[in-house]
Amino acid sequence: MLGSVFKISSVSRNDNENIWIIKLQLSSQEENDLKLIFEYMKNEIPKETNLLSLGNIYYHMGKYFEAERYFNKILDSLSENDEDVAGCYSNLGMIAYCGHGDYKKAYVNYSKALELELKKPLRHKYNLGTIFNNIGNALKQQGLFEQALTQFSNIFELDLSRKGHQGLLLASAYLNIGIVYNELKNYDLAIKHMNESLSIGMEELPKSHPYLASTLNYIALAQQHAGEY
Numbered sequence: 001m002l003g004s005v006f007k008i009s010s011v012s013r014n015d016n017e018n019i020w021i022i023k024l025q026l027s028s029q030e031e032n033d034l035k036l037i038f039e040y041m042k043n044e045i046p047k048e049t050n051l052l053s054l055g056n057i058y059y060h061m062g063k064y065f066e067a068e069r070y071f072n073k074i075l076d077s078l079s080e081n082d083e084d085v086a087g088c089y090s091n092l093g094m095i096a097y098c099g100h101g102d103y104k105k106a107y108v109n110y111s112k113a114l115e116l117e118l119k120k121p122l123r124h125k126y127n128l129g130t131i132f133n134n135i136g137n138a139l140k141q142q143g144l145f146e147q148a149l150t151q152f153s154n155i156f157e158l159d160l161s162r163k164g165h166q167g168l169l170l171a172s173a174y175l176n177i178g179i180v181y182n183e184l185k186n187y188d189l190a191i192k193h194m195n196e197s198l199s200i201g202m203e204e205l206p207k208s209h210p211y212l213a214s215t216l217n218y219i220a221l222a223q224q225h226a227g228e229y
Helices: 032-044 053-060 064-077 083-099 103-119 125-141 145-158 164-183 187-204 210-225
Strands: 006-014 019-026
Touching (some): 053 064, 064 083, 083 125, 103 125, 125 145, 125 164, 145 164, 164 187, 164 210
16 A cells, blocks of 8 residues: 555544544545646655644545634643644634635634744744735735735745745745736736746646646636737
8 A cells, every 4th residue: 555545534533542533545546647746745745743733634624613623622722832823823714714715714813823923933934924825815805905915925025945835835925916916907917927926836846736727727817808818
């Protein structure tokens, strides 16, 4: 089974043994177009688990209620200066955003995560950039486009690398700025930023990765709006 890809089918707790049981289902890896994506995803999996891992499993399974309850329990058990508290608020923001479509609540949780992250003596640039990106998305979904642009632009002040995780965060920021400019009907700037996102993505992702297809779709829409057929 070495190198096999599995899908999580269920998560349950055995109170007698005081352990969590995660049931996995073997997934097919026969389609050639998916092989590079599987390899990419395999490299994305953390090598070690931490306090937030179970909540993240629930989240990725779409079990948002269970994930939210788990992260809130963690918050109740930790002091505010604990390293994991900012991560809890970020994850609660993602649950509100992706799970419930509650963008105001997402903004509140992301803002709390940012406040705590900025208090840390050693700031993690990637974590900060991710939070700025998430806050920008929450504002964008509320139609607060100028405020969203400010948050996305904050990412460029962090001097991130164009490679690896940091590069993909930059690509996301460029794409989000492009989407906002498209909403503001500034199509030239929209296309410019989307193309920058595509350029980074093509350097860092497999050619069949869905992010690239999504970015190309956004570019095509912006070009259509601009009258570039």
